[in-house]
Amino acid sequence: MRARLWSRAMTTLLFEHGAFAAHETPPGHPERAERYSAASKALAAETFGALIRKSPGVAPREVLARVHTETYIEAMIAAAPREGFVRLDHDTIIGPHSLEAALRAAGGAVEAVDAIYAGEAVNAFVLARPPGHHAPPDRAMGFCLFNTAAIAASHARAVHGATRIAVVDFDVHHGNGTEEAFWHDEAAFYGSSHEWPQYPGTGRASDRGAFDNIVNAPLQTGSGGDDFRRVWGERILPALDAFSPDFIVISAGFDAHRADPVGGLRLNEADFDWATAQILDIARARCGGRVVSVLEGGYDLGALSACTASHVAVLMRG
Numbered sequence: 001m002r003a004r005l006w007s008r009a010m011t012t013l014l015f016e017h018g019a020f021a022a023h024e025t026p027p028g029h030p031e032r033a034e035r036y037s038a039a040s041k042a043l044a045a046e047t048f049g050a051l052i053r054k055s056p057g058v059a060p061r062e063v064l065a066r067v068h069t070e071t072y073i074e075a076m077i078a079a080a081p082r083e084g085f086v087r088l089d090h091d092t093i094i095g096p097h098s099l100e101a102a103l104r105a106a107g108g109a110v111e112a113v114d115a116i117y118a119g120e121a122v123n124a125f126v127l128a129r130p131p132g133h134h135a136p137p138d139r140a141m142g143f144c145l146f147n148t149a150a151i152a153a154s155h156a157r158a159v160h161g162a163t164r165i166a167v168v169d170f171d172v173h174h175g176n177g178t179e180e181a182f183w184h185d186e187a188a189f190y191g192s193s194h195e196w197p198q199y200p201g202t203g204r205a206s207d208r209g210a211f212d213n214i215v216n217a218p219l220q221t222g223s224g225g226d227d228f229r230r231v232w233g234e235r236i237l238p239a240l241d242a243f244s245p246d247f248i249v250i251s252a253g254f255d256a257h258r259a260d261p262v263g264g265l266r267l268n269e270a271d272f273d274w275a276t277a278q279i280l281d282i283a284r285a286r287c288g289g290r291v292v293s294v295l296e297g298g299y300d301l302g303a304l305s306a307c308t309a310s311h312v313a314v315l316m317r318g
Contacts, residue, residue, distance in 0.1 A: 012316045013115055013124035014051040015108035016040055020129045023102070024095025026085060030262055030299040031143040036129050039295065042305040043127065043312060050316065052121060056108030056128075058100065059151070063110050066154040067147050067181050072138045076102075076145060088140040102130055102145035105294070109152035112292045113247070117160045123280075123291040123315050125252075126152075127308070131296040133175030133251045134200060142173065142200055148294045149251045150181045153188065162246035162287075163187060168236060169194075170228075170275050171253020171296045172263030174203030178251065179214055186211040189243040191236040193217040193228060195256070195265050215239045221264035225271040228256070232275055241282050246290075248283050250276070253296030254307035260300045269310040276314040289318060 021036040043051070064073050079086050080099035087093050105128035112124035126148065133149055134142030153165035166189040167182070169175045174194040179202065182188040194203050196218030203216045217231035240248075254272060256265040276293075283291045293315060298304035 011121040012051055012312065013112055013121045014043060014053050014312070015056045015112055015124065015126045015128070016053060017055050017104050017108070019097060019101045019104045020127065022097035022100070023129055024085065024097060025093055029093065031130060034301055035298065035304060036127070038301040038305045039127055039308040042309040045309070048312065051312070054111065056104045056111050058103035059106035059110060063151060063155060064106060064146055066158055067137055067150045069138045076140065092140045092143055092145070094145070098130065098145070101128070104128065105130065105132065105148045106146050106151045109148045109292060109294055110155040113152050113156045113160065116290050116292065122289040122318060124293070125312050125315055126292065126294040128295055131253070132294065133169060133171060133178050133253070133296050134173070135177040136180040141177070144177060147177045147181060149175070149249045150178050152292050152294065153247060153249045156247035157187070164189070164243060164245050165247050166191070166240060166243060166245035167249045167251060168192070168240060168279055169251035169253070169296070170256060170272065171251055172256040172260065172265055173199055173253070173297060174216065175251055176200050176202040179203070179207070182209065182213065184210045186213060189213050189240065189245060191215040191240055193219060193231050193236065195219055195221055195263055198263070213243070219265060222266060224266040225268065228265070228267055228271050229274060232278065237278050237282065240279070241286065244286050246287050248279060248287060248291045250279060250291060250293040251296045252293045252311055254298030254304055257298070257300065257303040257307060259303040260298065262297070262299050269307050272307050273310050273314050276311055280314070280318065291315070
């Protein structure tokens with residue numbers, strides 16, 4: 001019996017859905033459907049046969065409203081086109097299936113939280129697009145419609161009593177939306193490494209939140225794995241551990257990979273694996289291993305496939 005319970009506790013959930021490939025962007029846009037297909041194919045390998053695969057539903061409005069304003073939610077629903085494209089800002093463009101994809105991304109994230117608290121698994125990966133960490137409470141930006149990571153963390157608090165929630169982010173871009181959502185929240189933590197200067201121009205090291213609950217670790221263009229591991233080891237991980245979270249969400253963006261066309265950092269799979277393992281160590285010590293990871297960026301298909309597979313393999317090891 002004890003062995004069977006341990007095996008169940010180490011289970012990792014994978015949330016995936018065809019709607020994530022159906023989210024349309026114009027030809028040439030980096031946030032394209034092939035991203036989902038490439039990552040999904042990588043996770044279809046025999047190595048990942050132990051994953052428990054689930055199809056997420058759409059997030060209800062009350063779930064979105066824990067992070068986003070009612071006015072913005074209404075505006076997004078109204079903006080969704082029946083055909084063609086609608087441009088929400090200079091690089092955030094949606095088609096007829098984009099709203100469903102964003103709602104299922106948020107839905108998968110909160111269902112992952114529910115499943116972990118129900119004892120179905122210790123952690124989960126939400127393989128979704130569009131990404132979410134650039135979306136502040138009141139607008140879309142940077143390819144992002146709803147802030148999936150912040151929604152997941154807020155759900156853990158609202159429904160499951162997680163007093164202290166944390167999001168950590170290794171995307172090449174700073175998650176300005178998550179930072180804005182958590183800035184005045186004493187019981188929420190956000191830690192990010194990101195290229196500087198880089199879109200969206202936020203994430204200075206001096207930006208620390210209203211309660212010293214934000215840790216930004218900007219990296220100069222051209223920085224590699226040694227610099228990445230140093231700022232995580234010296235700044236983000238100690239602060240996360242000291243915060244003592246009840247639940248951790250990872251904004252897993254892989255566009256800091258050396259092959260990625262939109263970033264200027266020089267990481268590889270081993271660097272992301274190291275960060276993932278370090279986060280899991282803190283999760284085991286502080287919150288029973290409870291972690292939900294959500295896909296953010298990653299625009300070189302080969303690097304995205306390799307990094308996603310490697311990241312999920314680390315999650316499966318617990």
